[in-house]
Amino acid sequence: MRVGVIAGGISSEREVSLKSGQAVFNALRELGFNTVFIDAGTDLCEKIKQEKIDVAFLVLHGGWGENGGVQGMLEVMGIPYTGSGVLASALAMDKEATKKIFLYHSIPVPPFKTVYKSDYLSSAFSLQSLSFPLVVKPAHEGSSVGVNIVRSEKELDEALKEAFKYGNRAILEKYIEGKEIHIGVLGNRALGGVEVRPKKEFYSYEAKYTKGLTDYILPPEIDASVYEKLKELGLKAHQALGCKGATRVDMLVDEKNNVYVLEVNTIPGMTETSLLPKIASLSGYDFKSLVKEILELALKDEE
Missing domain, CATH: 3.40.50.20 (Rossmann fold)
Structure with a gap:
């Protein structure tokens, strides 16, 4: 083979x-x-x-x-x-579609609004019910590319211009202060999670891929019952989109232990600083055994 x-x-x-x-x-x-x-x-x-x-x-x-x-x-x-098939991959890559699927399945997401570039450039643009601070992100990018936290109209304007470099839709999401937890899913089970504590304002592209800019807490320092809820919701999010193989589900826990699902990564990073290999180690996988399992799941689907 x-x-x-x-x-x-x-x-x-x-x-x-x-x-x-x-x-x-x-x-x-x-x-x-x-x-x-x-x-x-x-x-x-x-x-x-x-x-x-x-x-x-x-x-x-x-x-x-x-x-x-x-x-x-x-x-x-x-x-x-x-990994995942055509439909699950397309849905997971589109943040607006992902959120709509999650809401249908009663999976909690932060309040959000989709902004089209054409609307933003017209007089019809308004913030409606969303208030600052906000997270602005392109509808189609990963690795926190084009993502910004904004606290004023001026910052919003700059952030939207940045987001629209990557497509004609942007997501405005309520900024939720709390712990950022990532749950790893392999096949049909949640492997566990990692808490990320970036030294920057948030888990940005730079924080993700520069050694020393983020602390990783394995397992997360949260209440045991909340951790179980995160794992259950992570698996539910994976299944709601119809994902296969290995995924990483990005989530937030606020100060009152409310849990929010942000997105599912259908092809998680596999570098030395990547989260999925770290999470998989909690379930006894070293890097090679994780890679082997991902490959075997793909071949099993063909049987």
């Missing part, structure tokens, strides 16, 4: 994806798999044909690598792949 580790891509998260992909590639090699590394560009289909892979291990972050595009192409080519 020839495994193709597909990483890179052309999204804003390309560099992180390449690091994740290299780590997965090295692990599969050490496990004895016949493995090839494929840097995904617009010629991805041709590269896959040339390498004659039997299964794809997807380590793409953002863009068409995570929104169902590559998944759809692989299905047309008849090649099994790790």
